[in-house]
Amino acid sequence: MTEWEKVIDDVAGVISKAVGTQVLSTELMTPPQDELGDLAFPCFSIAKEWKKNPSEIAFALAGKINHDLSAVGVIQSVKGEGPYLNILLKAGVLSSRILKNVEDRGPLFGQSDVGDGRELMLEYAQPNTHKELHVGHLRNLVLGLSLHRILTAIGWKVVPVSYHGDVGAHVAKCVWLLEEEGGLDAIPESYRTGKVLGEMYSRATTRLEERPELKDLVSEVQQKLEAGDPHLTALWEETRSWSIREMDEVFEELGVEIERRYFESEVTEPGNRIVDELVESGIATQSEGALIVDLEEKKLGVFLVRKSDGTSLYATKDLALAKLKFAEYPDIERSLHVVDTRQAYYFKQLFEVFTLMGFEKPLEFIGYDFVTLATGAMSSRKGNIVTYQDFRDEMLTHVLNETVKRHPDWDQDRIQKTAHTILLAGVKFGMLKQSREKMYTFDPVKTLSFEGETGPYVQYAVTRLASILQKASADASAPSNSDSISETELQLLDHPSEKQLVITIAKFPLIVKRAGENMEPAELAQWCIDMAHRVNGFYRDVKVLDAPKAERSAKLRLVASAQRVLLSGLYLLGIPAPKEM
């Protein structure tokens, strides 16, 4: 139980005593405005029981409780306001309980043991080789990274894995055009990058749009590749490594850490064998020349597992992939897939096929809605894809300018480091702050703005706190933390803004837990905004450095705790914070 839950429990206990029957802590709520109180107890249900007016009950309870408030309790006073019993907490008592808890737990504050150390696999990074990396992939990477960290924080042992399409039609297109344009020799050493391949892929796509008769040539390349043609295979291996290198760079920049990378090329053969088995066991049948699994009984249509030309497809490989995962990691108790929600139906079918096969493993689909542009969805056909590289470069230039503007005296290195951190916050926070089930409309102008509810806004709150701490420690007259003072000094915190800040800190562990259980980093992002808002309110109302010695020491401890917890929140979103900005 978190300290905040204990506080609520204590309050529920006091109310229970006054009411005469057990009042659950879940019956308490937060009033809509700070001024009303810190907690509230709606009196409707007991009013119904007692057949009395809820307002009268609230008033009566308030009188009863206020009458024998013990001096040591966390409750300052209670008040009946309409049908609600509003509870005002003692800022000092509350602060000392919560902040001591934060200080004792240190970096562990916010963590819980929901997962109980059990193992869980999280598949989330699925960019293909030989294709451009675009802002759509970004949402997946950012979401996955955050889920990785949040699930770890609530006690799961997370195995993060990625899955990449390194074979198939898109690869053939790319390799085909490369051959057309003179092969490897036509590309200078320094141009051998994933980005160039992505461009080549889109060029190939447009060319095929214009001249459909070329499709046969591409399919020829694909067949040769699958047959193991030495020349083309060498070309494939070489270009594949460019893409992988590019992914390495992007992953590194974003902080994405993957324990095991799966490739389609390694599950193609095993997948085909599984399809053979499905045919033998009668689960898969012939239909229109292809092999399908009929799922009509479950109202899931038909599931294609092999094309009529005998080649494999996504489904073929996914069958083998799931088995491979559990073979390699026999201890995993859940296997999660963070995938574009447009594939929800497909995954339902896939999971159903596993059930038919008797492969009953806890597979879960974590869908998120896709990234679109204000002008419509991105597609290679429309040629309106915003690539990761272009977007990143534009953002970085912008952030660099803004940083230079604010700090003309900084050297290059300092500017670069800070700007990069802000860049990551802007991009990631923007993608995480709304729930994953909602479409993310990518607006470059808006993404460039760092005012209001943005990642940099949260970072800014952190640096303000850091600045106070830094000035305090530089100050020679900094108070020594003698134990006798530290025991009681936190009681000196009594400003409403201090209390609100403490309450927001106190809620952090619960928020993390909920975000993890709901697989929804947005809930944590919302908390970060709330926290930053409270920090700014505190900053406005409370002067730390000018305060008398004991108060100042207490306030500094609040500042330190607030900073640490807010940093933890950002960390769980995958967002670093600068020391200064």
Place this chain on the structure above:
RNA sequence: GCGGCCGUAGCUCAGCUGGAUAGAGCGCUUCCCUGCGAAGGAAGAGGUCGGACGUUCAAAUCGUCCCGGUCGCACCA
């Protein structure tokens, strides 16, 4: 046609699994840096929570039915 998701201020979204006069940010109109950092703060205008029934002391929240948008429904991944 069937199914999933969504519909809250001009725009982008919160709303803690049913509670008080529905909240932020952006944009708009004002104001605040000799102050612990203005990437900040304060104030104002702006709403029949898509619609209708129902459950309930209480519905943006739960249920049913409509309407609108979006995505998916066999040889792409």
